[in-house]
Amino acid sequence: MSKQFTKAEVAQHKDENGMYIIIDDGVYDIANFLDEHPGGAKILKRMAGKDATKQFWKYHSKNVLEKYGGKLKVGTLKEAAKL
Template sequence: MSSSYTPAQVSEHASVEKGLWIIIDNDVFQMDQFVDEHPGGAKILKRVGGKDASKQFWKYHNEHVLKKYSPKLKIGSVKEGAKL
């Protein structure tokens, strides 16, 4: 899994229908298959779709959550030189 994306590419996936990608600490996650499982509800994931959600993520989660779900949801990272 060495895919790299620009923030503009991530922003094209801002809805469930388009894949619902988010950025957390410069890693890109595909959330469309996870929205119904998210304990905090689908609404918050849909609100941050296509954006850097690092601030919102760390407000409610810890490192354990990221490690647990990364293998399933991480699809790549933000390209060097193209970070937000």
């Protein structure tokens, strides 16, 4: 079973030791991907600790997530309690 994170926990990971983003319900550590990103590290650093779903799908196809997601995924987003 993969580790589950709250949005608050993801928000705490914003540096090169652990830079997390959310895409759909997946949590990805992009710290070691900064130099590989064709669009540059700056945009990834700007999204660190945040939900990047909308921005990711605007510029990427499903193939990109299939290619890189497996090695970058560290867990899933924990559902918030619905009241």
